[in-house]
Amino acid sequence: MTDALTISDLVVEFDDFRAVDGVSLSVREGESFGLVGESGSGKSTVLRAVAGLAPITAGTIAVGGETLGRTRSKDFYRRVQMVFQDPYGSLHPRHTIDRALAEPLAVHGIGDAEQRIVKALEEVGLGTGFRFRYPHQLSGGQRQRVAIARALILEPKVLLLDEPTSALDASVQAEVLNLLEEVRRKRGLTYILVSHDLAVVTHMCERLLVMQHGKPVELLTSADLAARRIETPYTRELMVASEGFKRGA
Amino acid sequence: MSALLEVENLRVSFPTRSGVVEAVRGVSFTLGRERLGIVGESGSGKSQTGRAILGLTPPHATVSADRLVFDGIDLLCVSAKERRALRGKRIAMVLQDPKFSLNPVMRIGDQIMETLAAHGRGTGAEARRRTLAMLEAVQIRHPERVFRLYPHEVSGGMGQRAMIAMMLVAEPDLLIADEPTSALDVTVQLQVLSILDKLVAERGMGLIFVSHDLRLVSSFCDRVLVMYAGRVVEEIAADRLHQSQHPYTQGLLNCLPKLGQSQHPLPVLDRKPEWAA
Numbered sequence: 001m002t003d004a005l006t007i008s009d010l011v012v013e014f015d016d017f018r019a020v021d022g023v024s025l026s027v028r029e030g031e032s033f034g035l036v037g038e039s040g041s042g043k044s045t046v047l048r049a050v051a052g053l054a055p056i057t058a059g060t061i062a063v064g065g066e067t068l069g070r071t072r073s074k075d076f077y078r079r080v081q082m083v084f085q086d087p088y089g090s091l092h093p094r095h096t097i098d099r100a101l102a103e104p105l106a107v108h109g110i111g112d113a114e115q116r117i118v119k120a121l122e123e124v125g126l127g128t129g130f131r132f133r134y135p136h137q138l139s140g141g142q143r144q145r146v147a148i149a150r151a152l153i154l155e156p157k158v159l160l161l162d163e164p165t166s167a168l169d170a171s172v173q174a175e176v177l178n179l180l181e182e183v184r185r186k187r188g189l190t191y192i193l194v195s196h197d198l199a200v201v202t203h204m205c206e207r208l209l210v211m212q213h214g215k216p217v218e219l220l221t222s223a224d225l226a227a228r229r230i231e232t233p234y235t236r237e238l239m240v241a242s243e244g245f246k247r248g249a
Numbered sequence: 250m251s252a253l254l255e256v257e258n259l260r261v262s263f264p265t266r267s268g269v270v271e272a273v274r275g276v277s278f279t280l281g282r283e284r285l286g287i288v289g290e291s292g293s294g295k296s297q298t299g300r301a302i303l304g305l306t307p308p309h310a311t312v313s314a315d316r317l318v319f320d321g322i323d324l325l326c327v328s329a330k331e332r333r334a335l336r337g338k339r340i341a342m343v344l345q346d347p348k349f350s351l352n353p354v355m356r357i358g359d360q361i362m363e364t365l366a367a368h369g370r371g372t373g374a375e376a377r378r379r380t381l382a383m384l385e386a387v388q389i390r391h392p393e394r395v396f397r398l399y400p401h402e403v404s405g406g407m408g409q410r411a412m413i414a415m416m417l418v419a420e421p422d423l424l425i426a427d428e429p430t431s432a433l434d435v436t437v438q439l440q441v442l443s444i445l446d447k448l449v450a451e452r453g454m455g456l457i458f459v460s461h462d463l464r465l466v467s468s469f470c471d472r473v474l475v476m477y478a479g480r481v482v483e484e485i486a487a488d489r490l491h492q493s494q495h496p497y498t499q500g501l502l503n504c505l506p507k508l509g510q511s512q513h514p515l516p517v518l519d520r521k522p523e524w525a526a
């Protein structure tokens with residue numbers, strides 16, 4: 001099986017600050033891979049480095065066998081798309097949903113926008129009634145669906161998901177997670193999901209990497225995690241924390 | 250247990266261009282010196298309930314209730330001045346995000362001392378001593394150093410501890426915590442909660458814990474009110490949450506992915522119009 005994404009010894013530095021320190025991982029085609037950690041653990045930065053939004057100080061990132069340079073080609077963005085955490089911040093407040101979805105098509109010179117937009121909205125369960133609305137007329141969950149539609153409209157192979165549900169209510173989170181799973185099954189997509197929520201990552205991913213202070217802590221499968229076959233104390237700590245408050249603990 | 254707070258048929262409504270929006274529609278509960286959780290999704294009216302008790306409802310909104318009594322004081326007919334005297338001194342509120350609710354241009358120590366001065370609970374060296382003791386009580390390791398820092402110089406967890414310190418330094422009888430840990434990392438969340446838990450227990454305060462996280466609330470509180478569309482749909486003892494009767498409460502519990510239980514797809518809430526009725 002081929003690797004959709006390979007990261008080796010990635011280092012990301014911002015001035016004197018080392019945000020990511022020697023992370024290596026490989027994600028197989030069609031796999032769903034999770035990155036877990038607290039804020040500041042560098043998990044989002046790894047994702048941003050793949051997307052070309054953070055500088056690669058050292059190490060390499062390869063997508064589909066091709067090593068990425070300093071810039072990303074148009075072709076790269078047709079294959080790799082990203083969904084951001086905050087659906088309030090990632091949609092242009094003065095563009096209609098229609099325009100938000102038409103833009104990537106225009107950038108990549110893809111025709112029959114009309115049909116594709118209708119199809120994309122349907123796929124994320126919004127229907128065409130939302131097409132000419134503005135983001136402020138939508139709820140958080142609906143906005144996140146638009147952001148997913150915008151990523152999917154270019155028919156990418158890899159989706160980078162940066163905390164796609166942490167700004168949403170629990171019930172809406174369930175809907176969006178179900179949508180993401182369904183889309184992945186239908187299109188055979190590769191996911192890299194970043195989250196601070198162990199339960200969400202285990203639910204969505206087959207394997208996951210726990211990070212702390214920019215360094216990889218432990219790579220394990222979701223099955224291992226669910227069965228509590230955990231090697232490192234930090235992962236155990238995260239595990240305990242995700243189980244809720246215990247008096248006297 | 251004598252009631253610290255009695256709320257009966259509380260209503261909060263906002264006039265908007267497209268008509269009156271009722272955010273809270275007839276909420277009733279009594280609170281002793283216990284931990285009460287209020288849970289619901291965004292827009293369920295949980296935060297507005299907390300704000301109405303404190304008198305922080307925006308001026309263009311209307312608050313009405315059959316009864317809103319705090320420790321024998323009728324909150325519906327006290328003057329703004331008396332209300333102000335209660336706020337911070339006897340009823341305090343911890344807000345969600347320390348980034349937005351601390352004064353960015355004032356040192357943390359000075360902000361806490363200001364609380365003391367405002368409520369006539371000490372000034373000068375005495376206030377400083379109490380502030381440092383309070384910072385220590387919320388497990389800040391170097392209180393002297395943090396005292397001199399500005400909010401942007403501390404982490405989220407530290408900021409939230411500073412806010413809790415500020416709210417508790419005047420020794421209120423009732424603490425309303427509105428999503429006090431939602432902006433924090435899971436591991437920090439638990440530390441902050443255990444600090445809150447300890448202080449509330451030691452000082453015999455009443456606590457209203459407002460959150461969207463049903464699981465967290467049930468592990469922290471004694472009793473939980475579940476709100477939907479401005480109403481309380483269910484009241485239940487936290488340790489009996491798994492026996493909840495209302496489909497909304499069950500739905501909220503079930504829609505969370507659980508470690509060690511695979512369920513694909515996740516059950517989603519099937520909202521029924523009669524829940525809001």
